[in-house]
Amino acid sequence: MKRREFLIAGSAAALEGLSVNASQAQTSESRAKIVIAGAGAAGLSLASRLRHGMPNATIVIVDAKKQHHFQPGYTLIGAGLWSPSQVTSNNADYMPRGIEWIQEAVTAFEPETNAVFTTSGTRIDYDFLLVATGLKLDYDAIEGMDTALIGQNGIASVYAGPNEAQASAAAIDRFIETGGIGLFGRPTGEMKCAGAPLKMTFIADDKARRAGRRGAVELIYNAHTGGVFSVPPVNERVTEMFAERNIAVNYTHVLAAIDPGSKRATYRTADGEVTLDYDFIHVIPPMRAPDAVLDSPLPWQDGNLAADGWVEADKATLRHPRYPNVFAVGDIAGVPRGKTAASVKWQAPIVVANLIAETAGRTGSASYNGYTSCPMVTGFGKAMLIEFDYEGNLTPSFPFIDPLKEQWVSWLIEEKGLLGAYRAMLRGYA
């Protein structure tokens, strides 16, 4: 144990007497073999909690990715405030002791035989499978788009990674300098952090105002439906703010193609295809399950979550209805909301608590209400701390913070608080 870990663990142990999280207090002596597919936010958080709660279990985590990225920080890089190094660390730093980490990608799931296969062809059997692979950013689904274009010809996209987010920040600055038309929007279907497309629009607006160039840029948000956000009170508030800030909105516009050479973007609309000229465009790709999941029996077989391959899961327990020893957590879970790190913070303890209960011969009763959170940055130093559940009810964690009011304290939570909370979540302590 490293010195720092020892100090932290010792101090936390001293505090442990003051308060113990209910789900952490439960343990199971089961020797079950648990395979976690994916070492992102959900995979690491699950691994840490399971290591605490099931000390005798064999826990295997499968992921080829060695770097870890704090994805909620991408919009702050896109704003030009953070650097890529602030969101980049190593998965090894968060891997709990006593976990076997197979540094290969999962290539196939075979739930009928309780096995997964890796890139080397290795078969890994399991008693329980936790699918936490994350999702695939499908840039190829937009004709003419390539991640290599990000940062060039007025093309930005903060989703692609920290370096691309930094290139996007530079693209926003160039756009503000030169002026012209800026297009924003989001894809149809489920996506991670649905607030980010709005955040980037607000950030571009604020940067242009600060530079005294707001009159030189025309900002247009292309909403994929008849609203800009799926939660009604938030939709109303953001629509009102867009109007106040002279940000135009096109409804039911979904980006289908771009022509980087002529700077034209084609949108699918209710009335057919529409082509818009741009000087700057923030591209957000459609999102879907990774190929290994998509090609497996795990996704929904029908309904609106089937086409993109999201793993079928009970929305309260995240358990697969057809394969009861399989759970889906994080972005890959086929539930109505919850593709944020904040969702993982609530999903992981639910799944672990129920798994511990089940392997200890008890009945698990933990239930996920769809909680997710979006600190909606509306300018430098301002944000709205929006939290809601499956039903679209606003569920503020802090009663003194108005979720629909632009506040510095909400920005402070985004800018200073989330990274620490996220890392604590990866270690299974938050």
Place this chain on the structure above:
Amino acid sequence: MSDFSPVVVFYILSESLGIWLWIVLALALALLVGITYAALRLRAADRSPARPLVMAAIAGVLTTAIFTFLVPGWSHAEISALNGPVDYVFAILFSMVPAGIVAALVFIIAGLRCASGMARTSKNLVGAIKG
């Protein structure tokens, strides 16, 4: 807020501040020792702690006032970003960290000077009576 137990808050602070958490805790401990020592010296010299306390309070209030305007900058924001009472309360709360350090230092220095000044006065008085 029910999930923000002391353990959770400790881990979040630990992950947020890194080594600075331990530096701040060590500094807080050192200041606490200093305050206790200064208070004991005042008591031994039979001096009231009122004057050092008032000086510390003034220094603390001034530092809070100054840092309230600086705290938004620490978060890449401007003072104009403070929007409503909750923002000001949090800015003041954060400002109370440096203010607490300054107030503690002022109390220690003023307390020790006060105590040693009394000791010197007593010594001089005894010397004058004997002489």
